[in-house]
Structures are given as structure tokens and as C-alpha cells.
Amino acid sequence: MTETMDQNYSLWADRLRKNQGIRSLMEDLGKATGHPNEILLGGGNPAHIPEAEAIFEETFGKLAKDPILRSLLGDYQAPIGNDSFRELAADYLSTLLQSKFRKENIAFFNGSQNAYSFLLNLHSGLMADGSFKKILLPVVPEYIGYADQSIAENVFLANPPNVVSTGENRFRYELNQSTFDLTDVGVLAISRPTNPTGNVLSLEQLEWMEKSTTKQNIPILIDLAYGNPFPNLIGKESPIQYKEGRTLSLSFSKIGLPGVRFGIVVSDEETIDTLSSFAAVSNLAVGNLGVYMMQILFQENVLPKLSENILRPFYEAKAKLALHLFTEAFEKMGVEYEIHDPMGGFFLWIRFPSLSISNHELYHLCKDKRLFIVSGHYFFPGLNTDFSHSKECIRLTYCRKEEELARGAQILAEIVASHQANSK
Structure with a gap:
């Protein structure tokens, strides 16, 4: 039955139905259960910043009271x-x-x-x-x-x-x-x-x-x-x-x-x-x-004041904290790693040059531990040359709370340490 239905789809639709990075990412966000052990470092959700949310609530309130x-x-x-x-x-x-x-x-x-x-x-x-x-x-x-x-x-x-x-x-x-x-x-x-x-x-x-x-x-x-x-x-x-x-x-x-x-x-x-x-x-x-x-x-x-006085300081502090937590965890577990300079946005892009498995396999191992990250292989569409980073890198967000980042760093370090080419 499924095969017959497939034949009725266009090539474009058939391509969309295959596993996509953006669909995987958003479904991970949508399927979060709220379990206390879930560590959601995979998505692109911005942080919940009380000072910013107060501005948005006031704006929304003005609309609700207006004709x-x-x-x-x-x-x-x-x-x-x-x-x-x-x-x-x-x-x-x-x-x-x-x-x-x-x-x-x-x-x-x-x-x-x-x-x-x-x-x-x-x-x-x-x-x-x-x-x-x-x-x-x-x-x-x-x-x-x-x-x-x-x-x-x-x-x-x-x-x-x-x-x-x-x-x-x-x-x-x-x-x-x-x-x-x-x-x-x-x-x-x-x-x-x-x-x-x-x-x-x-x-x-x-x-x-x-x-x-x-x-x-x-x-x-x-x-x-x-x-x-x-x-x-x-x-x-x-x-x-x-x-x-x-x-x-x-x-x-x-x-x-x-x-x-x-x-x-x-x-x-x-x-x-x-x-x-x-x-x-x-x-x-x-x-x-x-x-x-x-x-x-x-x-x-x-928006200019919100960006300059609230958002930028918040995310710059988060980046500094995340770098400290993940660096500390990697060093403690003997993980070989490289981190792209986080110049803006709110993600860390991390390379594991000695990883003995693919980054997609690493994603699934982390997910089994309720740690959500994003495999880096999705981010190279159209690349026709062999580039090791496409198999060795992951993306994670640092928008989450400190305790969640720390637990995520520990779990990730433990998994990577046990799947390095030089691990015993």
C-alpha cells in the first residue's frame, strides 16, 4: 500500500519525505516531554529572558486592550x-x-x-x-x-x-x-x-x-x-x-x-x-x-535598546559560560576537541577530530541519554569535496540554564571519550 502511494507523489514531494535536518531538529523540539532529565541543546529556541519577555508582554497587552x-x-x-x-x-x-x-x-x-x-x-x-x-x-x-x-x-x-x-x-x-x-x-x-x-x-x-x-x-x-x-x-x-x-x-x-x-x-x-x-x-x-x-x-x-542592553550582554555571558563548562568537561575526560570561535548568534560548533563514529551516530547515542544535539553533517549541502569536518562536528545551543548545560557537557564528554580512535 505504501509503495503504491509513493508512486503518486512528485519527485519533489518524495525528496521532502526523506529524512531532513530541519525536520529532525524541529521534531526533537516538538517531542520534548518535559522530563527532568531531558537536556535540550539541539534546537534554535532563544532563551527566555525575563527583561525581554516583560517588554513583549507589555506590547501584547497594548494590542489586547486596543480597538x-x-x-x-x-x-x-x-x-x-x-x-x-x-x-x-x-x-x-x-x-x-x-x-x-x-x-x-x-x-x-x-x-x-x-x-x-x-x-x-x-x-x-x-x-x-x-x-x-x-x-x-x-x-x-x-x-x-x-x-x-x-x-x-x-x-x-x-x-x-x-x-x-x-x-x-x-x-x-x-x-x-x-x-x-x-x-x-x-x-x-x-x-x-x-x-x-x-x-x-x-x-x-x-x-x-x-x-x-x-x-x-x-x-x-x-x-x-x-x-x-x-x-x-x-x-x-x-x-x-x-x-x-x-x-x-x-x-x-x-x-x-x-x-x-x-x-x-x-x-x-x-x-x-x-x-x-x-x-x-x-x-x-x-x-x-x-x-x-x-x-x-x-x-x-x-529594539535597539533591547538588543544592546539586554540581548547581547545575555548571550555573550552565556557563550562564555558554555565555553567554560564544555572545555572543563572535555579536558577532564581527555576528549580531543576544537571549538569554532563563537563570534555571534547562540550556538557552539564543536569538532571531535578523533571520533571513531560519525556525528550522526553520536547524535543518536546522545539522544539515548536524553541529550539533544544536532549532527553537523546536515550543514554542508552541495559540498562535493571530502571535508572531514562534515563527519566530525556537532552544533549545540548555549541558551539553556547553567545546570542543563553542565549536565549536557558531562554526558557529551563521556560519550565522545568512549568513542575516540585512541580510546581503550
């Missing part, structure tokens, strides 16, 4: 947002991104993940001129959620990174200019900071790429879910600005509102107009809650 509640609950938005809200966003973001926007440069979506499913397919696959264009990831590993969004198969190309040692048990990925190739490329996709590593691509590296992409009219998608202008978890690196050839996506998820599912795309007018057609067909309309909360947060200019 606009009827419109919020009972009226459709336009596919990418009503003109008045887009005009507000254009005016507000013009200052933060140092460019003069009009509403025609702004689109709202039900999360930036939703927006990327359109943007990636807009510029890849079979084109109107008969060519076949691909999506280049300039520095991998890259975000787990991009990999399965393309309708066409075999559209991802991954540029293998340079691996630079930055200290004892520390390293960083950098753009490999010698292998950077735009042949048959329709679009570049970058997250900044990069999920999963916390890497923050320098503006100099971005501008170096743009010398080639601009000549060939190849757009660059820059995912700022963890970046500026909010939550602005970019460490010491300079913020991204808008310029022609760039499409920027912003999200409310990592400021602490993942359940609202609200994202903003900033781009040229033609791209935004095309996205409106995509959105009308697939979503009908953007949800209202995020749009109305945005109105209050933007009008009261809440």
Missing part, C-alpha cells in the same frame, strides 16, 4: 503586508540600515524561513532563458534550513572553507577565495552570524565577493536572523548595510518571539513585487500578530 484587536483577529493583511505597515517599516529601517527605503522595498512574511523558500527558488533551477542556475553557499557549514527548500534537485553548491587556527582548541572558517566560482550560479546565500558556527563574515570578504557578483548581476541573500539591526548578536564585527544587489532578511524569532512567526525582507522593488505573487499563492496573506507588534516596537523604538 484594533478586531482587525488583528478578523481581517486579512495583503500578501506581504498592508501599505501603511510597510511604509512604517521602510521609514524605520532606513536609519538602521543606512539607506532610503520606500514601502516597495519591504515585504513581510510568516518568518524568514518562509521568505527564503521563495527567495531561493526565485533565483535557482530552470530559468526562463533555458539555463539552470544554482545556489552558492560561499562558506560552509551553513544554515540547516536552506538545504531542502529548493523545488529543483541538485541546485546547491558549497564552497569549501579555509580552516584557520585561532588558538589552542579554537578555529574559525574563512572564505576560500581560491575556490570561489560563480559558474552557473544564480544566487548566493549567507547567514550572518552564521548558523551553525557563530561565524560573522567580514564586510571585506562580502565586498570582495560583490566585485564579481555585481558584474554578473547575481544577487546575494543575507540572512540576519541573529544579526543587525536586531538582535544584533555580531560581536565586534561591523553591521551590514543595505545596498543594491543585496536582499536582507530580518526576523523577530531571535529577539525572543519565535512563536509569532514574523520576518521582514528588504530588497529591490522588482524582487519585492515578485515575492508578493509568491506569497499570495502560497500564504494568501501574512499573519497579523507580528505586523501589529512590529508597529508598536518600531514606533516606540524598543
